Amino acid sequence: MAEVQLRSVYKSFGDKEVIHGVDLDVADHEFMVFVGxxxxxxxxLLRLIAGLEEVSGGEISIGGERVDELPPAKRGCAMVFQSYALYPNMTVYQNMGFSLRLARANKEFIRARVHEAAETLQITELLDRKPKQLSGGQRQRVAIGRAIVREPRVFLFDEPLSNLDAKLRVQMRIELAKLHRKLAxxxxxxxxDQVEAMTMADKIIVLRDGYVEQVGRPLELYHTPANLFVAGFIGSPAMNFMSGRILDCSDNAVSVVLDGGLGMSVPCRPKNGATQGAPIQLGVRPEHLNIDGHGDLQIPGKVFAAERLGGETYVYVITKEGKEITVHAPGDKVVSEGDEIVVGVSAESAHLFEQHGNAFERLAA
Ligand SMILES: Nc1ncnc2c1ncn2[C@@H]1O[C@H](COP(=O)(O)OP(=O)(O)OP(=O)(O)O)[C@@H](O)[C@H]1O
Ligand SMILES: [Mg+2]
Known part of the structure; x- marks a missing residue:
């Protein structure tokens, strides 16, 4: 079993505290993604788990065993970095077997492990090459292979795909997901990368300034962000926010009036302290708006840019109050810069946040 637990973990560099008491549970076999x-x-946080940094306070355990006092080699973690840092003078085979050689494993054992990992990653035919004879994606696979041969309990990946081009990133993303299933x-x-986080994660943890903002399944974070920060961070392009005030509250709806005078009732459970006149932010994702004016709220505006991607179009609209809104429209919609349009909002798709940024519980997801 290799569940990872952090309890009230703090980290300071000199007198600057950068991690402020993080609690975290990663289940055995889970694919947890950190974003922020x-x-x-x-x-x-990754380096603290790996043992490359010492905690300033709190506890880390792996598989139920306290590890924050153990040296990196005893923790059973393997880390893959953004810069793969392969040894240039060694072949792929030697790079992959290096950690086992350091651990004085015998030759046959190393050979078996390296070949098995190479097969998994489909790089067997590259074993005799040097890193400079490989493409970026192949090098990244070797770096992952170097981690696999150690049969770690926990893999730690720090932006491993960010040096690759877009197409290769998609390919490696799918391969990593397969690898996760295979190695369990x-x-x-x-x-x-938003798409990596949403598609690969069993769970995502959203961090901000050394604090955990929210932990949840990707679609939980998408549909029910706990606060303004998570709402604005998860989803691309980002959620639109409009400020306004509470007009009226009931147990299952909050009526709001936006700056500029437009009003709407949003199905949600108001929090304590939601009183008439209190400031709020209304949040709506670009994909939940339309440029046909359908819905419970109609916002007139003018198109100031339209990005046509073929299958879809991003329409950038400026309202009479000077607020910029992004709308996701079908690719076949004809809309041009300068057009006067009406943006439609359905109450069901709206998110509401009180003045401190906490979300009201949604009743329609
Ligand atoms: N060795 C160090 N000495 C001093 N400060 C450090 C050290 N390492 C990290 N920090 C600081 O700790 C904070 C967190 O850094 P960290 O590298 O964990 O951020 P990150 O979330 O990985 O960012 P990025 O997305 O840019 O990689 C930053 O304010 C950084 O400047
Ligand atoms: Mg980093």
Missing amino acids: PSGCGKST ATMIYVTH
Whole structure:
């Protein structure tokens, strides 16, 4: 079993605290993805788990065993970095077998492990090459192979695909998902890529400035973000936000009036302190808006840009109040810069956030 647990983990560099008491449970065999803005502590958390950094406080355990006092080699983790850092003078075979050689494993054992990993990653025919004779994707596979041969309990990936071109990234993403199923190992994966996070993760953890904002299944985060930050971070292009005030609350709906005077009733459970006149943010994803004016709220505006991608179009609209809204429209919609249109919002697709940014519980998901 290789579940990973963090209990109240703190990390400071000098007198600067960058991880502020993180609790986290990664289940055995789970694929956990860390996302969050640059500098929020994703790599630091991975390095703490791997033992490449020491915790300043709290506990880390793997498979029920406390590991935060153990050296990296005793933790059963293998880490794959963004820069794959292969040894240039060694062949692929030697690179992949290096950690086992260091651990004084015998030759036959190393040979068997390296060949098995190479087969899994379909790089057997590359074993005699040097890294400089490989493409970026092949090098990345060797870096992953180097991790696999150690048969770690936990794989830690720090943006492993970000150096690859878009097509190769898609290919490797699918291969990594297959690998996860095949090895049935616990994996923790850091990425900036929304699609990677949404498609690969069993669970996503959203970090911000060294705090956990929310943990959940990808679609939970998409449909029921806990707060404004998660709502704005998960989903691409990002959710649109419009400010307004509460007009009226009942047990299962909040009526709001937006700046500019338009009003709508949103099916949700208001939190304590939701009172008439309190400021709110209304959030709606681009894919839940339309440019035909259908729905419970009609927002007039002018198109200031339209990006036609073929199958879909992103329409950028500016409202009378000067607010910019992104709308996702079908690719065959004819719309041009300068067009006056009406953006339609259905109450069911709307998210509502109170003044501190916490979401009201949605009643229609
Ligand atoms: N060795 C170090 N010494 C001092 N500060 C550090 C050190 N390593 C990281 N930090 C700081 O800790 C914070 C978290 O850094 P970290 O590398 O974990 O961020 P990240 O989420 O991985 O960012 P990115 O997405 O840019 O890779 C940052 O403010 C960073 O400057
Ligand atoms: Mg990082």
